[in-house]
Amino acid sequence: MGRYVARRLLQMIPVFIGTTLLIFLMVYALPGDPVRALFGDKGADPTTVARIRHDLGLDQPILKQYWDYMTGIILHFDFGNQIASGRPVRDVLGEAFPVTIRLASLAFAIELVVGIALGVWAGMRAGKLADSLVLIFTLLLISVPVFVLGFIFKLVFAFQLGWMTPNVQDDTNYSQLLMPAIVLAALSLAYVARLTRTSIAENLRADYMRTAVAKGLPRRRVIGVHLMRNSMIPVVTFLGTDIGALMGGAVVTEGLFNIHGVGGTIYESILRREGTTLVGLVTVLVLVFLFTSLLVDLLYAVLDPRIRYA
Amino acid sequence: MPDVTKTAVENADPMAATAADAAAATGPAPQAEKARSLWGDAWRDLRRNPYFVVSGILILLLLLIAVFPGLFTSASPTYADLRNHYLGKPEYGKVFSAEWLGYDGQGRSVFARVIYGTRASITVGVSVTVLVTVLGGLVGMIAGYFGGWVDTILSRLTDVFFAVPFLLGTLVVLNSFTDRTVWVVSGALAFLGWTQIARVMRGSVITIKQADYVHAAQALGASTSRILMKHILPNAVAPVIVVATIALGGYISAEATLSYLGLGLPTSVVSWGQDISGGAQQIRTAQHIMLYPSIMLSITVLAFIMLGDAVRNALDPKLR
Numbered sequence: 227m228g229r230y231v232a233r234r235l236l237q238m239i240p241v242f243i244g245t246t247l248l249i250f251l252m253v254y255a256l257p258g259d260p261v262r263a264l265f266g267d268k269g270a271d272p273t274t275v276a277r278i279r280h281d282l283g284l285d286q287p288i289l290k291q292y293w294d295y296m297t298g299i300i301l302h303f304d305f306g307n308q309i310a311s312g313r314p315v316r317d318v319l320g321e322a323f324p325v326t327i328r329l330a331s332l333a334f335a336i337e338l339v340v341g342i343a344l345g346v347w348a349g350m351r352a353g354k355l356a357d358s359l360v361l362i363f364t365l366l367l368i369s370v371p372v373f374v375l376g377f378i379f380k381l382v383f384a385f386q387l388g389w390m391t392p393n394v395q396d397d398t399n400y401s402q403l404l405m406p407a408i409v410l411a412a413l414s415l416a417y418v419a420r421l422t423r424t425s426i427a428e429n430l431r432a433d434y435m436r437t438a439v440a441k442g443l444p445r446r447r448v449i450g451v452h453l454m455r456n457s458m459i460p461v462v463t464f465l466g467t468d469i470g471a472l473m474g475g476a477v478v479t480e481g482l483f484n485i486h487g488v489g490g491t492i493y494e495s496i497l498r499r500e501g502t503t504l505v506g507l508v509t510v511l512v513l514v515f516l517f518t519s520l521l522v523d524l525l526y527a528v529l530d531p532r533i534r535y536a
Numbered sequence: 537m538p539d540v541t542k543t544a545v546e547n548a549d550p551m552a553a554t555a556a557d558a559a560a561a562t563g564p565a566p567q568a569e570k571a572r573s574l575w576g577d578a579w580r581d582l583r584r585n586p587y588f589v590v591s592g593i594l595i596l597l598l599l600l601i602a603v604f605p606g607l608f609t610s611a612s613p614t615y616a617d618l619r620n621h622y623l624g625k626p627e628y629g630k631v632f633s634a635e636w637l638g639y640d641g642q643g644r645s646v647f648a649r650v651i652y653g654t655r656a657s658i659t660v661g662v663s664v665t666v667l668v669t670v671l672g673g674l675v676g677m678i679a680g681y682f683g684g685w686v687d688t689i690l691s692r693l694t695d696v697f698f699a700v701p702f703l704l705g706t707l708v709v710l711n712s713f714t715d716r717t718v719w720v721v722s723g724a725l726a727f728l729g730w731t732q733i734a735r736v737m738r739g740s741v742i743t744i745k746q747a748d749y750v751h752a753a754q755a756l757g758a759s760t761s762r763i764l765m766k767h768i769l770p771n772a773v774a775p776v777i778v779v780a781t782i783a784l785g786g787y788i789s790a791e792a793t794l795s796y797l798g799l800g801l802p803t804s805v806v807s808w809g810q811d812i813s814g815g816a817q818q819i820r821t822a823q824h825i826m827l828y829p830s831i832m833l834s835i836t837v838l839a840f841i842m843l844g845d846a847v848r849n850a851l852d853p854k855l856r
Contacts, residue, residue, distance in 0.1 A: 241695045241696055244692065244693070244695075245696045245697075245699040245700055248696055248697070248700060249705070249708075252705065252708050252709060253708060365841060365842065366838070368837070368838075368841055369785065369789075369834045369835075369837040369838035369841055370830075370837075371789045371792055371793055371833060371834070371837070372793070373792075373793060373796050373812070373816075374812065374830040374833070374834065377816055377819055377826065377830075381819060381820075381823065385819075385820055470701070471701070474701035474703070474704055477703060477704065477707070477797070478703075478793060478796070478797070481797070493707070493797065496704075496707050496708055496711050496799075497711065499711070504708070508701065508704065511704075512700070515699050515701075516699065
């Protein structure tokens with residue numbers, strides 16, 4: 227087990243380097259100049275531009291810039307400074323991530339509980355009315371884009387019924403975060419429900435299920451332990467990769483409900499060409515993604531004793 | 537769908553390809569007494585599946601609208617008459633006329649814009665899917681067939697692209713283009729979107745390449761490209777088609793999201809994402825501006841996802 231984890235961690239290194247380099251190249255090698263953007267539409271003095279570029283290290287070769295940036299992060303936990311404001315990116319990260327983590331974990335909890343519950347309910351009744359209802363409901367959730375769903379929620383629950391504030395005013399207040407979290411969770415919830423449903427419906431016919439019933443085990447144990455444990459593997463895979471997606475994919479949801487988290491900050495940095503902020507945020511997201519996928523692989527061994535990591 | 541049955545029949549029995557061609561040309565399904573191929577079987581299943589029939593009809597209709605929008609409305613999507621500014625309370629009595637679904641803030645017919653917006657969405661959805669299938673399929677096939685260090689490098693490369701957050705990465709790419717045509721948006725979506733197909737293709741090819749007919753072809757001295765194109769590809773492509781069809785709906789949704797965020801198609805292109813984004817500002821006073829493009833968008837995504845679901849159920853015997 228320990229050796230497996232060590233090997234996986236080593237394998238992560240090239241993927242981490244590759245992904246951050248790819249992002250770095252996408253941000254800096256594509257046309258567009260953050261320093262010129264500082265001057266807006268007005269013409270800029272070329273010597274001033276050159277000086278600022280030099281101060282920021284933007285006149286160095288791109289790979290040298292990447293090397294400096296990455297060693298800064300790894301050795302000193304220094305993500306550089308924002309180009310326009312000069313604020314340390316570390317502070318920006320420290321502000322944005324707690325908000326997004328609150329939102330994403332609430333969304334994750336909703337998706338986990340409601341998704342699995344719907345999936346089990348439908349899977350146990352495969353081919354019956356409940357099953358069709360869940361299938362149609364999840365199809366609808368998948369086909370309505372997030373921003374449309376967000377507006378429907380705002381229109382109905384905030385403007386018409388007045389149950390919630392249309393925008394989040396206090397992002398430490400979980401009851402205000404509830405509506406955005408539901409919107410954020412909707413798509414993944416549908417996928418979780420469908421995966422669970424398929425898996426449950428398939429495993430219901432498995433030999434070990436017949437054995438468990440024949441042994442005279444109580445129904446609760448047959449379903450809760452034998453069936454669930456075997457059916458959760460594909461669901462866990464999806465949930466694992468979804469944590470990163472929930473955190474990074476909140477651009478739309480955060481914008482809709484005026485939440486200042488990672489998504490909103492990233493969107494702003496893209497428009498303003500704040501390279502350092504952008505790369506810093508995405509680097510953290512990539513790390514989250516890599517570690518959750520490792521976690522998922524380790525969970526496999528817990529769920530399925532046949533899988534062993536020597 | 538007839539072309540699918542045609543390839544399928546060829547796969548089942550390459551020696552009798554000409555006879556099968558003729559059969560496929562006259563009747564859509566192979567004869568019952570003949571051993572049916574995976575595709576022939578799937579086609580028989582699909583024709584009886586109501587989800588497939590409904591989504592198929594919807595998609596044909598959407599394609600027709602995308603190609604010939606003029607057949608459905610005589611109004612122009614860009615003709616603005618400020619006298620109609622927001623005015624349009626929808627006139628439900630006047631079906632298919634310019635004032636049917638009301639007017640937007642600039643006095644343009646919402647109905648005409650909904651009809652003409654179809655083309656942008658369908659074009660982006662289809663072209664991203666084609667790009668992604670070709671690119672991802674190629675990478676996956678090479679990685680799966682050759683194995684060894686080629687596989688290691690290509691698989692890590694796939695991991696690298698997969699780890700980049702999809703929407704954010706696409707936004708970064710698109711932000712550096714000032715002239716964002718339909719093709720630029722499609723390219724940007726495909727740039728980060730091919731990884732899923734590559735993984736599915738690789739897994740599929742690894743299973744297929746151990747089949748006896750592949751070993752036989754290798755023993756007969758067939759060239760690598762012949763083995764890949766004639767033996768591996770037709771048998772490994774089924775899961776890829778399923779994933780690609782479902783993903784098509786997702787790409788249409790992604791394009792609308794990008795346009796909504798202001799980094800997708802420019803305002804000069806009539807698109808649902810743009811109209812929804814514009815209508816969102818009037819959500820409290822004039823909901824119809826946002827409502828109808830949203831409905832069309834959702835129906836389109838729904839149709840492709842339903843089609844993908846139906847195809848998957850037909851191709852995967854385990855799910856029956």
